[in-house]
Amino acid sequence: MDTKQLLIEYTLHLADNALILGHRNSEWTGHGPVLEQDIAISNIALDLIGQARNFYQYAAVLSGDGKTEDDFAYHRDSTDFRNCLLVEQPNGDWAQTIIKQFFFSSYQYFFFSRLQQINDQTFAAIAAKSIKEVAYHVRWCSEWVIRLGDGTEESHNRIKTALENNWKFTGELLCPASYEKELSQLGMSVDLFDLQAAFEKKIEEVLSEATLPIPVGKNMIYGGKNGEHSEHLGSLLTEMQFLQRANPGCEW
Amino acid sequence: MKLNNHINHQKIWGLLDQVNDPEVPVLSIVDLGIVRDVQCSELNNTSVTITVTPTYSGCPAMDMIRMQIRMMLLENGFREITIETVLFPAWTTDWMSVTGKQKLKTYGIAPPHALQQVCHTDLFQQEEAIECPLCSSYNTRMISQFGSTACKSLYQCNNCSEPFDYFKCH
Numbered sequence: 001m002d003t004k005q006l007l008i009e010y011t012l013h014l015a016d017n018a019l020i021l022g023h024r025n026s027e028w029t030g031h032g033p034v035l036e037q038d039i040a041i042s043n044i045a046l047d048l049i050g051q052a053r054n055f056y057q058y059a060a061v062l063s064g065d066g067k068t069e070d071d072f073a074y075h076r077d078s079t080d081f082r083n084c085l086l087v088e089q090p091n092g093d094w095a096q097t098i099i100k101q102f103f104f105s106s107y108q109y110f111f112f113s114r115l116q117q118i119n120d121q122t123f124a125a126i127a128a129k130s131i132k133e134v135a136y137h138v139r140w141c142s143e144w145v146i147r148l149g150d151g152t153e154e155s156h157n158r159i160k161t162a163l164e165n166n167w168k169f170t171g172e173l174l175c176p177a178s179y180e181k182e183l184s185q186l187g188m189s190v191d192l193f194d195l196q197a198a199f200e201k202k203i204e205e206v207l208s209e210a211t212l213p214i215p216v217g218k219n220m221i222y223g224g225k226n227g228e229h230s231e232h233l234g235s236l237l238t239e240m241q242f243l244q245r246a247n248p249g250c251e252w
Numbered sequence: 253m254k255l256n257n258h259i260n261h262q263k264i265w266g267l268l269d270q271v272n273d274p275e276v277p278v279l280s281i282v283d284l285g286i287v288r289d290v291q292c293s294e295l296n297n298t299s300v301t302i303t304v305t306p307t308y309s310g311c312p313a314m315d316m317i318r319m320q321i322r323m324m325l326l327e328n329g330f331r332e333i334t335i336e337t338v339l340f341p342a343w344t345t346d347w348m349s350v351t352g353k354q355k356l357k358t359y360g361i362a363p364p365h366a367l368q369q370v371c372h373t374d375l376f377q378q379e380e381a382i383e384c385p386l387c388s389s390y391n392t393r394m395i396s397q398f399g400s401t402a403c404k405s406l407y408q409c410n411n412c413s414e415p416f417d418y419f420k421c422h
Binding site (some may be wrong): 031037047124130140142 | 281299306308309310311312338339340341342351372373375376377395396397399400402406422
């Protein structure tokens with residue numbers, strides 16, 4: 001794969017991460033546990049979809065073959081998507097939603113702080129803009145992890161179950177795919193190894209405050225970054241892409 | 253020619269100041285600080301390039317704002333209108349005009365503080381003291397850091413009970 005193709009893969013990976021979690025969060029709109037939190041998760045959805053659009057627009061520029069952001073979001077099949085497995089997992093209850101967002105926002109925060117320093121003006125600009133939004137997300141979901149973990153017996157058990165169910169997806173966040181490795185050697189992508197210490201410290205701090213033990217199992221599941229997805233992505237795309245599949249190219 | 257260009261420039265900024273943010277209609281896009289540059293053509297008086305930046309990545313008002321800019325300029329005789337969107341430097345509430353902040357308060361939205369208090373990731377942090385736009389008391393509390401639009405938080409006044417939006421520092 002040439003450098004341009006690697007860069008497109010990488011940009012799509014970043015866009016897909018944000019779009020899929022943004023879409024998952026938007027499933028809560030109108031169904032949140034209380035009005036304020038419905039609004040909060042919808043706001044986070046909006047930020048993520050905005051970040052996804054910025055990355056897709058860049059991928060469209062890079063590909064230079066007339067593709068638009070919509071082609072990437074709506075006209076690709078699940079095996080073409082490069083998002084991590086974590087973000088496509090179903091929302092489940094509020095605890096499951098919160099733990100997914102907590103892992104992802106913590107990763108994104110440290111990731112964007114490094115992407116800002118990459119020698120690529122578009123990446124640096126998207127990162128500088130997004131990190132301000134992600135700072136709010138990290139704080140919000142960290143506080144929720146603590147509130148639930150250090151809350152009632154019911155809330156503690158629910159977030160503990162959610163934590164144990166989703167722990168296996170955290171390894172992929174920091175494990176580089178082949179396109180990341182190759183670009184990183186050229187100094188064109190973030191070296192995920194640089195994030196590891198800060199990410200783990202953040203997770204440990206919040207879980208400890210939340211009186212939650214760090215899961216012991218170290219078996220991680222990988223694949224999403226290379227297009228090997230769980231069945232959940234297919235059903236998500238069926239709904240998200242319905243309109244464009246029924247009426248290709250429609251605009252309103 | 254130079255003088256004409258200057259007059260044109262002033263006129264365009266004046267026109268842009270009449271384009272309002274669709275979500276906070278009391279603010280013009282100039283008050284909001286999202287117009288970053290105006291370039292007039294040296295060749296004729298009807299070509300212009302406007303550079304804008306979004307407040308938040310997912311701000312749903314941007315498409316409408318770009319359309320309103322185009323309409324305003326077309327109605328006023330400009331023909332070749334280019335609207336560019338830049339992400340860097342990232343928008344900050346520091347760019348909001350003093351007039352804009354006054355308009356917000358009159359409208360019932362607490363304006364962002366003059367001193368940028370960048371949101372950081374520290375947990376359960378002490379909230380900034382926000383002045384109630386109705387009774388001017390600082391005895392207020394945050395209900396939610398996410399409000400009716402991406403740029404606002406939800407507050408309530410402990411003094412007069414007024415619930416209000418705070419245009420949060422960013």
